Amino acid sequence: MIAALRADLEIARRGYARYAAYPVATLAGLFTNTLFGFMRGFVLLALFEQRSEIGGYDAAATLTYTWLTQALIATVFIWGWLDLAIRIRSGDIVTDLVRPIHPLRAALANDLGRSAYHAVFRGVPVLLVGALMFDLIAPAGPLEWFAFFVSAALAVVVSFAFRFLYNIPAFWLLDFRGIAVLAMILSSLFSGFVIPIAFFPDWLAAIAHATPFPAMVQIPIDIFVGAVRGPQIAVALAVQAAWAAGLLLLCRVCFALGVRRLVVQGG
Amino acid sequence: MGELLDGIRLYGRLVAARVRAQLQYRTSFALDLAGNFFISFLDFAAILVIFSNVPQLGGWSVAEVALLYGMSNLAFALTDFAVGELDQFPQQIRDGTFDQVLIRPRGTLFQVVTGNFQLRRLGKALQALLILGYALTALPIEWTVDRLLVFALAVPAGTVIFCSVWVVAICIVFWAVDGREAANAFTYGGQFFTQFPINIYDRWLRRFLAYAVPLAFVAYFPALYVLHKSDPLGLPAWLGLLSPLVALAAAVAAGAVWGGAVRHYRSAGG
Structure with a gap:
């Protein structure tokens, strides 16, 4: 048990290190996320020339939303992730299968390490720029801050499980891009x-x-800007945890089905 | 002249070869094409969601924004088809395989952009055409010769402007190979920026992305001209006539930047 956790931690460190090794890439990503933050922010602000609030969001909450989404792009890894599919197609996946840690668990540990790096170096700076340039709102108190961090971590797990899931069809389809794009x-x-x-x-x-x-x-x-508050926060976190568990389970089942189909040409 | 024709013929053969290759995996290709088609609709769904909350955005109605969107995204789709391979270009610099490009008897940019054509990218063009069709039927445009001309030239000019922006933006990898994501700010950023009326952006952002990077000439100025709509920013209508000239200038500038960047190239030893 302890040994497995230490292995997880070590894999997570590698996930962190993989991205920490490219500071220029981080800077470039920050630049793009920030510029998009401005563009999207002004577009959404234009709505509030005519409305004072929409569905519980006022202008300040909407701007906060915009900059948070930009900060979460890398952290949650919203855009494509095809690492697993590429390993399946190349046959590299066999080396993952012979290891004593299940590939799903290893990939999750790796992704959590990655997201820690991205949260600090791609998330926080973007949010700081937004906060310096606009009047953003902050969570109401320490409890809300804490709930936000838990929620963001769960968001990474849900996102990871979903990404892992849409990579699995690579066991069946030679060209898997279509499904990934739809996803x-x-x-x-x-x-x-x-x-x-x-x-x-x-x-x-x-x-x-x-x-x-x-x-x-x-x-x-929603937790950060206070659109969800009080006991609703607990419900929201439970919903996230349920999706995380359900999707991970689904990954496990589908992966096992895929492995049964796997044929790797010699080597 | 013979060289130009030869280039065009070669271009056609390369495109045809890639297309044949991509049609080998039909299921995946169909999904891919559908994906590209639908992704653009979800893109537009975001605009519809905005307009489900407000009747107009920065003084522009939903049909007017659809016109901007259609023009800008058609130009973007054609750009993606023509030079989308630049997305993969940083890998050539990283691996040093750009060396092979340098020793072949063709232009370097020509070789890079013809590296691969993705037919599925046309799914996006189809969607842009549909949105454009909707905008043109919903808007009471009085067509005159000059408006028709401005409209007809806007998409080719916009495509050339976008292509130039892509080329200049990707040149960052000649200096910082890991910096490729910064190019997205101008390529995909340019797509996002141009599908909304530029008067909703703050002044400094407009100066930077609409005029310094001449993105306002892709859709905004031509659309104002075609709609005979007075500019909320108070700029003169004849700016809509300038798009082809701006496109020409952008192309020349992009060619110069690319040439300079290639001279700066130091091989990774591939």
């Missing part, structure tokens, strides 16, 4: 990354809430 589209809209779900018409919001996607972006942000 990315769905997650970016329904996670509330593009527009807050509070702005959606009711029917679209209902669809979004039936999916795991809000657990990746919208829930931590």
Whole structure:
């Protein structure tokens, strides 16, 4: 048990180190996330020339939302992740299979290490720029701050499980990009990354809430800006935890099915 | 002249070869094409969600924004088709395989952008055309010769402007190979920036992305001209006529930047 946890920690460190090794890439990403933060912020602010609040979000909450989403892009890893699919196609996955740690667990530990790096170096600076340039709002108290951090960590796990899941079809499909693209589209809209779900018409919001996607972006942000508060916070965290557990279980089952199909050419 | 024709012929053969290759995996290609088609609709869904909350944005109606969106995204889709391979270019610098490009008897940029064509990128163009069709039927545009001309030239000019921006932006990897994500701020950032009326952005952001990087000439100024709409920023209407000239200047500048960057190239020894 202890040995396994130490192995997890070591793998997480490698995940961290992999991204820490490229500071220029971090700077470039920061530049892009920040510029998009300004653009998206001004677009959404234009709505508040005519409205004072939309679905519980006022201008300050919306700006805070915008900069938080930009800070979460790298941390939660909203855009594509095809590492697993590439390993399946190349056959490298066999080396993962012979290791004493399940590939799902190893990949999760790795991703948590990665997200720790991105949270500190791609998340915090973006949020700081936003806070310096605009009047953003902060969580109401220490409890809300704590809940936000827990929620953000759960968001990473849900996002990871979802990414792992859409990589698994590579066991069956030689070219897996199509499914990954569809997955990315769905997650970016329904996670509330593009527009807050509070702005959606009711029917679209209902669809979004039936999916795991809000657990990746919208829930931590709702906790941060106070759109979810009090006992509702506990409910929101429980929803995230349930999605994380459910998706990880699904990953495990689908991965096992895929491995049964796996044929690797000599070597 | 013979050289130009030869170049065009070679371009056609390279495109045809790539297309044949991509049609080998049909299921995946169909999903990919559908994905590109739908991803753009979700993109537009975001705009519809905005307009479900407000009747207009910065003085622009949903149909007017759809016009901006259609023009900008059609130009973007054509750009992605023509030079989208630049996305993979940093890998050539990293691996040092750009050396091979340098010793072949063709232009370096020509070789890089013809490295691979993704037919699925046309899914995006199709969607942009549909949105454009909606905008044109919903808007009461009085077509005159000059407006028709401005409209017809806007998309090719916008494509050239976008292509130039892509080329200049990706040149960052000649100096910092890990810096490729900064290029996204101008490529995908440019796509985002141009699909909204530029008067909603703050002044410094506008100076930077609309005029210094001439993104306002992709859709905003031509659309104002076609709509016969007075500029909320108070700028003159004839700016809409300038897009082709701006495109030409951008292309020349991009060629110069690329040439300078290639001279700066130091091989990783691939």
